[in-house]
Amino acid sequence: MQLFPHQQRALQETEKFNRVAYYLDMGLGKTFVGSEKANSFPENIILICQKSKIQDWVEHFRQYYAMGVFDLTDKKQFEEFQGTVGRFVGVINYDLVFRRSYFAHISGFTLVLDESSIIQNETAKRSKFILKMKPKNVILLSGTPTAGKYEKLWSQLHLLGWEISKDLFYKQYVEIEWIEDHNSGFRIPQIVGYKNVDRLKRKLAEHGAIFMKSEEVFDLPEQVIIPVYSKPTKEYRKFMRDAIITIDGREYIGDTILSKRIYARMMCSYLNKGRVAAFKDLVQSTEERLIVFYNFNEELNTMQEAIAELERPISIVNGSFKDLTAYEEASDSITFVQYQAGAMGLNLQKANRIIYFSMTDRSELFEQSKKRIHRIGQKKPCFYYQMICPGTVEEDILHTLELRKDYTDELFKKYQESFDR
Structure with missing residues (x-):
């Protein structure tokens, strides 16, 4: 060695x-x-x-x-x-x-x-x-x-x-x-x-x-952050106001701070058609390897359906499945990584582009996710596409992560109070 x-x-x-x-x-x-x-x-x-x-x-x-x-x-x-x-x-x-x-x-x-x-x-x-x-x-x-x-x-x-x-x-x-x-x-x-x-x-x-x-050891490539905005939906606004809504036959009830926070995030990500369309556009814009971070299983299903017709090779890392074959072998592959399962420890420096389909609420996972591609062996600039709905809880989460803090129920409660005003 x-x-x-x-x-x-x-x-x-x-x-x-x-x-x-x-x-x-x-x-x-x-x-x-x-x-x-x-x-x-x-x-x-x-x-x-x-x-x-x-x-x-x-x-x-x-x-x-x-x-x-x-x-x-x-x-x-x-x-x-x-x-x-x-x-x-x-x-x-x-x-x-x-x-x-x-x-x-x-x-x-x-x-x-x-x-x-x-x-x-x-x-x-x-x-x-x-x-x-x-x-x-x-x-x-x-x-x-x-x-x-x-x-x-x-x-x-x-x-x-x-x-x-x-x-x-x-x-x-x-x-x-x-x-x-x-x-x-x-x-x-x-x-x-x-x-x-x-x-x-x-x-x-x-x-x-x-x-x-x-940075004390190596001169690593530049990191470039690119925000990708999609408008919040009317369903999101209604849910934040009433704490209950039915979308595509499923009822979402925010009867606790935690459930309301989770559902609000879902309505910004896979339940937001603008977000899904923007994601598909991003994927179609490059033939480079892509790493995509996500939170919820429904997000993975939605993303896969959105790009199925593109027939790109796919790898997946989540709590129940890990297969990096496409990442290793195909230069145009897309690797979907659930934060909890893959933000810590994976070596993905064959890619230099990360798409954040949704943001984690944990600072440690966010910081570590960025380093999956920004590490020894990386020769290219690293691009991070942060998909955000302005004026929503997502923007509040991102601001908190930039301060290197976790986003908690207490912070969401304060956000909700400001939203109500």
Whole structure:
């Protein structure tokens, strides 16, 4: 395996640590850095990742390392793995590991967490379980460990061996203001910024954490954002006013903030004929590879129907299906990617154009989606077509994402209040 200079530097700077965090920007090859660090220890390796990345990790270790590799989501391989003598790698996903009591009783292994930001909520079952595991060595990998929010690092700090309480961490590094909640009448804390950031980064470095941005390493191509507008429909306006509407025989009832927010977004995307027509026009305007991000299954169905007559090769990545054959083999392919399933971890730099048929409401997924094409190996400028209905919740979501914040029910409620006025 031939590492890039920045990857070699990350390993050299953490050579003395047995607990490390490689917070390398998407595209800088943290997979190779993490596996090389893990291979430097003689202990067996337990690697925890997202379900969609299981096979990628299994194939990576089988290709580059002479040791047994087991897919622990497979019951037969899991049974074989438990009886194996000698050095091995076991790969399992976050949502399954805490259901296997075996991992609560072992110790003295190398623990690798891919996309370690997944354990940022220390109260979640998977986080609690992982924080109680007894590894000898720890390797954390993430391209966006905090999504710009340092308070989300706290659970990861404990795995690195920094035993600082949550209260003390907040007092030293997080700026909080207390605001009045008009619904409950109580004052609630709100994070408004950070303090002592340089000291925080020094402390992280002392505990084996490496931060590295793409722009610090490579001169990546230009990123060009192109808005694609479509008018909001009269059905959208009516629904926002009345919270109920029937479209093509289906009744949409926004009886909660969440349901109203979801249906409002649907009415801006696949239920908006102008959006669908604009999408078809975009696809017809180029024979280049296209990556299309979407949220809802209905969006995928609608998009496929809209371009069926074009007979373009299609790949799909979502929660139940992953096939990148057309992407790999056809220069005019269209690859549909559901945010949750593919915004994190896919290498799609054969393409240089992304269409956002609809926007995610999660900042981390949005930031990572952009880096699927803007990464090592990309030689062309990257174009991002953001499909937006002006004056709707979509515009509000995009503004929030540009601030690197998640779009929540509370923000939608404020938007709805301004809409009503």
